[in-house]
Amino acid sequence: QSKAESCNSFCPASATEVVYGGNIDNSATEDGKPYSELPNAFRYRDEIVSGCTCNGKDPVGLAAVKIEDDPTLRKGDIVAGKDGLMSVSRPDRRGASLNFTPAPERIRAKYERAPVLARE
Known part of the structure; x- marks a missing residue:
């Protein structure tokens, strides 16, 4: 399973993208695009976005992942x-x-x- 597939498995109801770095402020995508330049960068700090949810049900709900998986x-x-x-x-x-x-x-x-x- 790729890193992108793993990331998406935690939040299957939303678009996900893998970013790398020790701190989100300085993280970047695999092709080098800074996180800060992504369309929704840091938006989570100011609001809960309707329809942007991990489990597809709750605004901040995570998708259930069995520990074995x-x-x-x-x-x-x-x-x-x-x-x-x-x-x-x-x-x-x-x-x-x-x-x-x-x-x-x-x-x-x-x-x-x-x-x-x-x-x-």
Whole structure:
């Protein structure tokens, strides 16, 4: 799946374009056109545009993406779910489905919190 296809899968009800850069103010398209020169650049800062929506229903709603289908996940990423913190592994075959295994104890311990108790 290309970067453009991945981007569009997150917002299938709207036109999308991939821009590159560490900061949106200095980002540019693959062919070098600055984000600031795109027709709707920075418009999101001032208004919610009717009809411009990711899920096609809500003005700010995102399209639902199953975690198993998330093209941005990479081997070693940690995700939180109903089974706790899980580590992502991806088979070597391109396009193969993701596998999830419990995150290593050292990772789980880092993010576990002791319950807060109050006494009168």
